[in-house]
Amino acid sequence: MIETAPPPTNLIALEKQLKALANPKRLQILHLLMEGVHCNCELGELLDMSPNLISHHVSILRKMGLVEMERDVVDGRWVYFAVNEAVLAEFNQAYQLFFDPARIKPRRPTCGPQAGVVPTAVITVN
Amino acid sequence: MIETAPPPTNLIALEKQLKALANPKRLQILHLLMEGVHCNCELGELLDMSPNLISHHVSILRKMGLVEMERDVVDGRWVYFAVNEAVLAEFNQAYQLFFDPARIKPRRPTCGPQAGVVPTAVITVN
DNA sequence: TATATACTTCAAGAAATATTGAACTATTAT
């Protein structure tokens, strides 16, 4: 039996987040929102996309909690979108944990002809 | 016209990386490879996947440089897969740059009724 | 009340991805 440590991040959650972000339009929207741009119409103009498409992509970012919505106090027809800093920070941390290069364990094939071979490096040290 | 700083990471490259990683099987494979597990057959057993499927998913990780291949010196039929630490570190850095919460600029709608409104916080400071 | 505006939701088709089974390559053993 092979011993493998469990991943430091929930893989199902990580996959959903990555899938939500792995899209050119949504990355562009996220970037613009980080820059402070907000309403649907403006995103649509900047990215040359129809309002319903913007709405669709933004809703995916909203469902994952990364983007928040707020109605204009003066004119409730206008809606502003903003990045949720806390959620972004959480995601950033989760990525770092999983994709941390320090997690890579030394190469030691557990199958094939070299399966049971003790690494020579370890022997020559002592 | 709206001034927006360019993204700190190439969005086309970032999207390709995220898309390659946004898959449950590939995340599992990547995790196992970080744990030191190597050959196709072993990955297939652990993840209950056929060798051709493993091969397909590993090839996607290999094309992005994240996984490397090496033939067994004793028996060339066996192939071992390993994570490229340098490439992983690069990716990690690129993610951090783009998804950095510190990049979020203060909210200031440039469209709608509040378009030209000067933020009150700035006024009350002086 | 009727109309306009900003945005969202729905349904259908288009495009991209994932999976499967079979054929193929490279290497080793008999």
Place this chain on the structure above:
DNA sequence: ATAATAGTTCAATATTTCTTGAAGTATATA
């Protein structure tokens, strides 16, 4: 040489995701 083993590539199908246009909400103006 022949057969076996480990892995890859190919072609077809299944599945998911993206885009489009139309219909639907919510809010505001005339």
